[in-house]
Amino acid sequence: MSITTRAAVVESGGAPFTLSEVVLDDPAPHEAVVRLVAAGLCHTDLGAASGGLPFPLPGVLGHEGAGVVESVGSAVTGVAPGDHVVLSFTSCGDCRNCHGGHPAYCATWLPLNLTGGRRADGTSTISRDGEPLGGHFFGQSSFAERALVDERSLVKVDPAVPLASIAPLGCGVQTGVGAVWNVLKPATGSTVVVLGAGAVGLSAVMAAALTPATTIIAVDRVAERLQLAKELGATHTVAAGGATPAEAIAEITGGQGADGIVETTGNTAVLRQGVDALAARGTLVVVGAPPFGSEVALDVNGLLGGKRVVGLTLGDSETQSFVPALVELVKEGRLPLDRLIGTYPFADIDQAVRDMTEGRTIKPVLVF
Template identity: 60%
Template sequence: MHSTTAAIIEGPGAPFTFAEVVLDEPRKDEVLVRMVAAGLCHSDLNVQAGRMPFPLPGVIGHEGAGIVERVGASVTKVRPGDKVLLSFTSCEHCTSCRNGHPAYCDTWLPRNVTGGKRRDGSSPITREGVPVGGHFFGQSSFAEAAVVDARSVVKVDPEADLTVLAPLGCGVQTGVGTVWNVLAPRPGESLAVFGAGAVGLSAIMAAAALPSGDIIAIDRVPSRLELALELGARHTINTTEVDPATALAEITGGRGVDNAVDTTAIPALLRTAVDTLSTGGACAVVGVAPPGVDVALDMHDLLLGRRVLGVTLGDGEPETLLPRMATLHRRGKLPLEKLIKHYKFRDLNTAAREMHDGATIKPVMLF
């Protein structure tokens, strides 16, 4: 058993509170990780607000990075002392997992979000002898240490800066993977990114690393649009000043954009993203809306070969994608530092408030 401090959400809408918890010893397919850093993601805020079904009280956090302390008997891919990034988990055995698409695992939701437990129904976390929700994305990394599903663990270079690379596990992986794995733009094709938060800016960086055509950032916050230009966007559209459909038509000469990413989960903006596609264009939907939110599309326009693609975590395979992104960062091609603001772990509530208010793009908690 291992005692540690964790940030607990007692119920929907409650702040993070800090308490001593006890972690199980890692089972044969688990790893005990001492946290160095953990990114804060909008999915965490959605759980805190009660918009995502996770059992509370519980410990969340799903962009962890740390040092391996102990490994289970069946774990061979890491050993104590290794630096690791943490991402989502999956079953490894279903058709999607075997075909290299673990983000579409048959059991993805209960394993990562809704269950709050291991596969056998137990939680690796207890408080005063009572189990609390854990195993969030296979990790629950808002704690000084975590018992992590081995499928969530990705080894990185010993020289890797975990305080910068932590967000690769979810937000950055989502933006980069959506461009590289799903849209896969051909040389010279254009890309419009709706929403210049961490995911949208990651998509822009991914496109800038390719021989892309016009990269267009759409947001309402001037500072984020300025940052988008630094990261590779060639045009920006401020939705408080101009109609995005009109502006996109002007930029593309009326042809429409070849590819679009919607990170906003705002139905009107998603409709605009689809309506402004070129013939044969594709729109990737990555923004997480509450269940039951509908969007109306012109069915006739879809006959122009337009595609609307729902995407989870960039359709990424973490063991492959995360080290590649870490290498790009080391080479200066993925300047994550420009997205990140560091906070002490005990300042998690401040980070959540500033992220919710838009003052911070990607908070990273330091332990």
């Protein structure tokens, strides 16, 4: 019962997204067919589409899907046809980190989500004219009207919440929120700085506003984004390009520096400035990913005051408990994601890419 559907295919590195008929493989025991209602567009999709990530092209990307389950494989127990789901990353479920509640650090995370383009057993989930395409992106490849989704990518959510309003939870939002809640865990009266006010950074600002941190500083080059950061909970904003962030942060904090910093830009110079701006015993969370192989130089003696630099994937969240909690906060208006989202018909995916690249839309969401 193979299913033919329409997907946005990237033919080669740097090529545009083009709509094409593709065929989904039959669901394996631990897979489900999901009819997509919405899918967020994330910088990781653009990185893979550009050829900057070793994902096999031609292929189907998309990893912030949201939709309705149509059918399930023989071994799927967590969802049933008709359930509303947000799609997130997948994991093996069996390694030490998966068992320990840290599936974002699964032993096979990279091939399963980002670079493999196939199931763990090497079989393909999507084909065209009999030729396999790169698929299984984050266990979903959701830039398509229907997707064959790994069971561990599926998170059942409250059907009362519109799916287009929560699609970005699967990657960008849970990354920014998790950086604050799961790693920084701000103490009462502390200072949180967010470097870069894109979708991930603004999610971190919203998350910080729901903690006992009393000073929340957003740093960005774009004035409109800083204004939005203020409306979403930042107490201070710093325009990048003026004084160095470290000087501005020192001034705001009376010389102490920042207790927690979330680095979302992927710029190694900004990362270095962030580490320099930390208070004693402060923590910087590295979220933004520069090209593979990038390195950063740090002042070693400057680290001896107890500074910590922590890398992060996907908020280090356990999706089955974390995503439904975020959905509840969106429903209650306490996590106003709608302020970030601009919606586009699926056929306008290339316009959405342009608007995101040029900074006109913070978080494009494709609607089907």
